[in-house]
Amino acid sequence: MSEAGLEQKYIQEAFDTNWVVPLGPNVNGFEKDLENFVGEGKRVVALNSGTAAVHLSLLACGVGPGDEVLTQTFTFCASAHPITYLGATPVFVDSEDSSWNIDINLLEHAIEDRIRLTGRTPKAIVPVTLYGMPYDIDALMEVADRYGIPVVEDAAEGLGSRWKGRAMGTFGRYGVLSFNGNKMITTSGGGAIVCPDDESWERIMWYATQARESYPYYQHEAIGYNYRMSNICAGIGRGQMSVLQEHLDHHRHVQELYREAFAGADGIEVHKAPDPRYNSNYWLCTILLDEKLHVKGQEHAYEETVKGAVGGAGGVVHNTSRLHTDCEPNANVEGLRIWLKERGIEARPLWKPMHKQPVYKQAPAYTNGISENLFRRGMCLPSGPCVTDDDVHYIIESIKEALIC
Ligand SMILES: *Cc1c(COP(=O)(O)O)cnc(C)c1O
Numbered sequence: 001m002s003e004a005g006l007e008q009k010y011i012q013e014a015f016d017t018n019w020v021v022p023l024g025p026n027v028n029g030f031e032k033d034l035e036n037f038v039g040e041g042k043r044v045v046a047l048n049s050g051t052a053a054v055h056l057s058l059l060a061c062g063v064g065p066g067d068e069v070l071t072q073t074f075t076f077c078a079s080a081h082p083i084t085y086l087g088a089t090p091v092f093v094d095s096e097d098s099s100w101n102i103d104i105n106l107l108e109h110a111i112e113d114r115i116r117l118t119g120r121t122p123k124a125i126v127p128v129t130l131y132g133m134p135y136d137i138d139a140l141m142e143v144a145d146r147y148g149i150p151v152v153e154d155a156a157e158g159l160g161s162r163w164k165g166r167a168m169g170t171f172g173r174y175g176v177l178s179f180n181g182n183k184m185i186t187t188s189g190g191g192a193i194v195c196p197d198d199e200s201w202e203r204i205m206w207y208a209t210q211a212r213e214s215y216p217y218y219q220h221e222a223i224g225y226n227y228r229m230s231n232i233c234a235g236i237g238r239g240q241m242s243v244l245q246e247h248l249d250h251h252r253h254v255q256e257l258y259r260e261a262f263a264g265a266d267g268i269e270v271h272k273a274p275d276p277r278y279n280s281n282y283w284l285c286t287i288l289l290d291e292k293l294h295v296k297g298q299e300h301a302y303e304e305t306v307k308g309a310v311g312g313a314g315g316v317v318h319n320t321s322r323l324h325t326d327c328e329p330n331a332n333v334e335g336l337r338i339w340l341k342e343r344g345i346e347a348r349p350l351w352k353p354m355h356k357q358p359v360y361k362q363a364p365a366y367t368n369g370i371s372e373n374l375f376r377r378g379m380c381l382p383s384g385p386c387v388t389d390d391d392v393h394y395i396i397e398s399i400k401e402a403l404i405c
Contacts (some may be wrong), residue, residue, distance in 0.1 A: 007239030014231045022048070023209075024231030026238055033241040034177070034192055038167040042175075042194045043201035046229035046237070047208055050156040050178025050191035054126070055082035056207050056227060057152040057174035057193055060200060061124045063088050068114055068364075071126035072102040072154075073353040074371035078178075079128050079154045080354050091122060092355040092365040098274040100374060101135035102127045108143050110366040125151045129158025129168045130351070131380070132184075132251075132283035133273065137163050137171045144172075152176065156191070159184040160248045162279040169194045174204075179233075182384070184247055184283055185240035187233040247385055248281055254383045254392055255282035261396040267293035268399075271378075286350060288377045291330050295402050298335030302328075327356040330376050337379065339402045345395050350378035 010026050019025060027046050034044040047053050063069055065087030071079050073092035083090040093110050096103040107125070114122050125144050127135065137153075144151045151172030155161070158168040159177055169175025175194030179187040195201040206212075211224025229237075255270075262268045267290035273280050289295075302323050328334070329349045340347045352375055355365035381395060 004239075006242055007236045010235030010238045011232055014235050019231040022226075022228040022230045024234070026231045026234035027229050030187075030229070030234040030237040030241070031192070033238060034194075037241070037244070038170050038175070038194055040166065040170045042170055042196065043198060045193045045195060045201060045204045045208060046234055047191045047193065047227045048229050048233070049189055049227075050176055050180060050183075051078040051082060052208075052225070052227040053156075053176040053178070053191040053193045054078060054152065054154060055085055056204055056225065057176060058082055058086055058088075058124055058126075059207060060203055061150045061152065061173065063123045067123040068118065068120070069124045069126060070107060070110055070114075070122045070149075071354075072128040072130070073355045073365060073367070074100060074351060074374065075128040075130060075154070075354065076156075076351050077354065077357070078156065079126050080360065083126075088123065090354070090360065090363050092353070092360070092363060092367075094353075094355075094365075094367045095130075095370045095374070096135075097370055099133050099135040099278060100130050100271065100371075101133060102140070103368060103370070104136065104139050104143060106366050106368060107140070111143070111147050111149070113366070114364070121147060122149055125149050125172075126154050127151065127172075128154040129156075129161055131271070131286055132158050132161045132281035133271070134158065134161050134163040134168050134278045134280065136277075137168070141171055150174075153194075155194075156180075156183065157283045158281060160244065160281040161283075164277045165279070174200075179237055179240070184251070184281055185237070185244050187229065187237040187240065190229050190233050190237060192229075243385075250385055251282045251285075251383055254387060255280075255285045257389065257392045258285045258287070258381060258383075258396065261392075262287065265400075265403075266290075267403075282383065284380045285383045286378055286380050288374065289330070289332050289336065289379065291332065291377060293332050293403065295332040295335040295339060296404075297339055297402075298331045301331040301334035301338065325356075327352065327372055327375065329378070333377065333379055336399065336402055340395070340398055343394075343398045345398060346382060348380045350375050350380065 067088040153172040155169035156178035177192040179190035208227040213219040353371040
């Protein structure tokens with residue numbers, strides 16, 4: 001049966017059996033599939049987004065008003081926003097050059113400094129498997145354990161990525177996965193929490209289903225959330241699990257094509273795993289442009305404001321009349337983005353570091369310049385399941401064309 005066929009079968013089953021609700025056989029089946037995939041005897045709760053998964057994981061770690069939570073500054077906003085949902089303050093930590101993920105020495109310095117300044121130990125650490133790249137999580141867990149701080153692994157971009165053979169998302173107290181439309185697999189929208197045991201699984205499940213007490217009527221003794229995944233979405237997820245390995249193979253193949261194509265190119269560097277312990281799913285293939293590299297038309301970069309959002313976000317995006325911010329991709333990166341867009345290719349900037357986001361300008365940050373430098377020089381290239389070898393060759397040729405002066 002084709003991929004869509006299997007998904008439609010599970011969705012049809014949901015209608016036929018009258019399980020068009022946020023629980024049911026597809027949700028249970030999808031959770032079992034995920035448990036088998038990540039291994040390590042973990043339990044999984046499926047939720048309606050990865051953001052909800054970060055939120056409930058932090059809640060279950062006891063994060064509340066007035067607390068501080070350490071997270072990677074070089075990430076998508078959903079690693080940080082749930083910290084503020086809980087009334088806590090994010091403390092941003094910069095990245096290391098090799099994996100682009102949280103710098104563990106800087107993390108330890110930040111922990112020491114927060115304890116010295118506030119007299120309290122941060123409540124949690126949220127490291128991120130950025131673009132699918134693992135990091136030395138043994139070293140990170142050693143620091144976290146030494147200070148007794150629970151770790152919530154944001155592996156939203158890292159389904160199928162492994163550190164020394166073990167799935168990312170299974171090392172910390174909780175692991176976060178996402179099945180948003182653009183992630184390694186999709187349920188249209190969805191997420192999951194990888195839990196260490198039955199007890200924490202039950203606690204997360206309880207919070208995700210409005211925290212009800214067992215009475216014949218609705219009795220509430222804590223604040224809960226409506227975060228459970230729908231049985232329809234989970235049907236898509238079950239179908240997608242059957243093609244996860246194909247997707248992983250595809251992303252690694254596309255990465256390899258880009259890597260070969262740019263191996264001899266001056267001024268273009270394809271981000272790659274530092275050594276074989278880091279097994280990336282290569283969710284997105286990312287490149288860095290030397291700032292001295294000249295791209296055709298770069299003198300016209302930033303002449304027009306962008307309408308809507310890069311990334312084609314649905315919903316409402318505030319339009320701006322300003323052309324610049326104090327931290328933005330170099331002109332050659334923006335020039336290349338526009339060059340590719342004119343050829344029907346959607347390339348995107350890297351995530352803008354959280355400590356440079358106006359909304360977080362008050363938040364403490366421990367920086368070393370690396371994430372800002374990567375943001376200025378970096379770009380994500382198309383790599384999704386619909387991107388063919390021919391597409392990749394067209395993208396590579398288009399980039400090379402932009403560089404010939
Ligand atoms: C996508 C993503 C999330 C959240 O996922 P949603 O399912 O979109 O809510 C969290 N963290 C990171 C790093 C992500 O890329």
